[in-house]
Amino acid sequence: xxxxxINIKPFGVHSVLxxxxxxxxxxxxxxxxxxxxxxTKEVYTNKEWELVPSYNSLLIINRTKQIDFQKLSSDIHDxxxxxxxxxxxxxxxxxxxxxxxSEFGLDLEEVANQLHKTxxxxxxxHTGATYTxxxxxxxxxxxxxxxxxxxxxxxxxxxxxxKVIKGAVGIAGKQAGIYPQESPGGWxxxxxxxxxxxxxxxxxxxxxxxxxKIEFYKISRAEHNLRKIEAExxxxxxxxxxxxx
Amino acid sequence: xxxxxKAGFYTTVQDAGRFHYRNKGVPVSGVMDEMSVFKVxxxxxxxxxxxxxxxxxxxxxxLFEKETYIxxxxxxxxxxxxxxxxxxxxxxxxNEEDLLSFGRLEKGxxxxxxxxxxFTSKEILGSRSFYKPITKxxxxxxxxxxxxxxxxxxxxKISEIKAASFLDNTVLEVYKAPEFDLLNDKQLEEIFSxxxxxxxxxxxxxxxxxxxxxxxxxxxxxxxxxxxxxxxxPAGKMIVLMKDGQTTGGYPRTVQLTDKAICILAQKKGGxxxxxxxx
Numbered sequence: 001x002x003x004x005x006i007n008i009k010p011f012g013v014h015s016v017l018x019x020x021x022x023x024x025x026x027x028x029x030x031x032x033x034x035x036x037x038x039x040t041k042e043v044y045t046n047k048e049w050e051l052v053p054s055y056n057s058l059l060i061i062n063r064t065k066q067i068d069f070q071k072l073s074s075d076i077h078d079x080x081x082x083x084x085x086x087x088x089x090x091x092x093x094x095x096x097x098x099x100x101x102s103e104f105g106l107d108l109e110e111v112a113n114q115l116h117k118t119x120x121x122x123x124x125x126h127t128g129a130t131y132t133x134x135x136x137x138x139x140x141x142x143x144x145x146x147x148x149x150x151x152x153x154x155x156x157x158x159x160x161x162x163k164v165i166k167g168a169v170g171i172a173g174k175q176a177g178i179y180p181q182e183s184p185g186g187w188x189x190x191x192x193x194x195x196x197x198x199x200x201x202x203x204x205x206x207x208x209x210x211x212x213k214i215e216f217y218k219i220s221r222a223e224h225n226l227r228k229i230e231a232e233x234x235x236x237x238x239x240x241x242x243x244x245x
Numbered sequence: 246x247x248x249x250x251k252a253g254f255y256t257t258v259q260d261a262g263r264f265h266y267r268n269k270g271v272p273v274s275g276v277m278d279e280m281s282v283f284k285v286x287x288x289x290x291x292x293x294x295x296x297x298x299x300x301x302x303x304x305x306x307x308l309f310e311k312e313t314y315i316x317x318x319x320x321x322x323x324x325x326x327x328x329x330x331x332x333x334x335x336x337x338x339x340n341e342e343d344l345l346s347f348g349r350l351e352k353g354x355x356x357x358x359x360x361x362x363x364f365t366s367k368e369i370l371g372s373r374s375f376y377k378p379i380t381k382x383x384x385x386x387x388x389x390x391x392x393x394x395x396x397x398x399x400x401x402k403i404s405e406i407k408a409a410s411f412l413d414n415t416v417l418e419v420y421k422a423p424e425f426d427l428l429n430d431k432q433l434e435e436i437f438s439x440x441x442x443x444x445x446x447x448x449x450x451x452x453x454x455x456x457x458x459x460x461x462x463x464x465x466x467x468x469x470x471x472x473x474x475x476x477x478x479p480a481g482k483m484i485v486l487m488k489d490g491q492t493t494g495g496y497p498r499t500v501q502l503t504d505k506a507i508c509i510l511a512q513k514k515g516g517x518x519x520x521x522x523x524x
C-alpha cells in the first residue's frame with residue numbers, strides 16, 4: 001500500500017509538526033502510530049525528545065535545543081519513505097463499566113427526547129459501539145473517541161456546565177469521552193465511569209494510549225458504588241483484551 | 246523547611262517542567278518566565294532544573310527554618326529580609342528564623358525565589374511543578390512547609406548581576422504556527438497592527454487578549470499545542486497558551502511565541518498591552 005502523503009511544518013524552534021491528510025481515518029492513525037513507534041525506537045531514544053500523536057498529526061518536541069528544521073524535515077521524509085512493515089505492537093481494547101443511573105446521566109432524558117428514542121435505546125447505542133482513541137488531550141487522560149453510532153450524534157450543550165464531575169461520560173457531535181477530572185464541560189452527560197482514566201499515583205498514570213479501543217458496558221448503581229470504593233483505594237483493574245492493531 | 250506564614254495571591258513550586266506525559270494530556274508546566282529563573286539559579290550555581298517558588302502579583306510571607314542562600318528574580322515586588330529591603334538578582338545569606346516578605350508590585354507580575362540547591366519537595370511524574378490534580382494543590386496555602394537542604398557555606402563566584410531587564414518590553418516576537426497560512430489578509434493585518442490588551446482571564450494555563458480579530462470558519466482536527474501557541478477562536482478571540490496550557494486543541498494555531506516572548510508575556514497582568522511581531 002502506498003503511504004499517505006505527509007506535510008512537515010516548523011512549530012516554534014523546538015518542535016516540528018508532521019501532518020497527514022485532513023481526515024478522521026483508522027488507516028491514517030495506524031500510519032502515524034507506526035511512524036511514531038519507529039521514531040521512538042530508532043531515532044529519539046534519549047529523554048530530550050517527546051512525541052504527541054493526535055488524529056492526523058504527530059508533533060516532535062525537543063525539550064531544550066533548537067531544531068535544524070531543514071535537516072530534520074529532509075530526514076523525516078527519508079525515514080517515512082523507508083518505513084518498513086514491522087511487528088504490530090500490543091494494542092488493547094479496554095472495557096469500561098458505566099452507570100447510567102439518573103444521578104449521573106444528567107442529560108440522558110434530554111438526549112433521548114432530542115433523538116426521539118428511549119433512554120434504554122440510547123444506552124444500547126452507546127454500549128453497542130467500539131470506539132477508537134484518536135487523541136488524548138484537553139485534560140490529563142481526556143480521550144477523544146471516534147466511532148460513535150451516527151444515530152447518537154447531537155450537538156454539544158448550548159450552555160456548557162461550569163462543573164462536570166470526575167468520571168462523567170459524555171457525547172458531543174461525532175465524539176464520545178469521559179471527563180477524567182472535575183472540569184467545566186459542554187458535552188451531553190449520560191453516565192459515569194468509576195475507573196479512573198488518569199491516576200498520577202501510578203507509574204503509568206494513564207493506561208490508555210492513542211490507538212487503543214474502548215467499549216462501554218452498563219452496570220448497576222450498586223456495582224458502580226463498589227467500583228468507586230475500589231478506585232479510591234487504588235485496586236481497580238480495567239478489563240483489557242489484547243487486539244491486533 | 247520554609248514555612249508559609251501568608252500565602253500571597255498565587256504562589257507555587259515550579260521547576261523546568263513535567264516532560265514525557267504530553268501524549269497522555271499532561272501539560273508541561275514549569276516556571277512561566279524561564280529567563281528570570283535562569284539568572285537566579287545561575288547565581289546560586291544551581292542546576293537549571295532546580296525548583297523555585299513562583300510568586301504571582303502579591304507576595305507571601307515566608308519563614309526560614311534553617312540557613313541557606315537565596316536570590317530573587319523576575320518581577321520587582323519590594324521584597325524585604327527581616328524588614329530590610331533586598332534586591333533582585335543578588336545572593337543573600339539567610340539564617341534560621343529569618344523572615345522574607347513582599348510589598349508593593351513595582352514592575353512585572355511574577356517574582357521568583359530560588360535557594361541554594363533548590364526546593365526538594367516530592368517529585369510527581371518527574372517534576373515538582375504544581376498542577377492540580379497531578380499535585381494535590383494548585384498553590385501554596387498558609388502553614389504549608391516546603392523542604393530544602395541546609396546550606397551553611399557557599400561562596401558564590403558572582404554574587405550579583407546587573408542584568409538587562411525585559412519587564413518593560415511590550416513586543417512579542419512570533420513565528421508562523423501551523424495554521425498561519427489559512428489566515429486571510431485582514432486577519433494578518435489585524436494581528437500584526439493592533440495593540441492587544443491582556444484580559445483579566447489570564448493565568449498559568451492561558452492568556453486571553455481583549456481585542457478580537459475577524460472571525461473565521463476554519464475547521465481542523467484536534468492537534469498538539471505547546472506553550473506560546475496563539476489560538477484563534479471562531480469568534481476572533483486570541484488565546485495564548487502558557488505553561489499549564491492544554492496539550493492539544495481544535496482552534497487554528499496562528500502564531501507561536503519565541504521562548505523570550507513567553508517570558509515577556511508571563512510578566513504581564515490584566516490591562517497591560519502587547520503587540521506581535523513576526524520574525
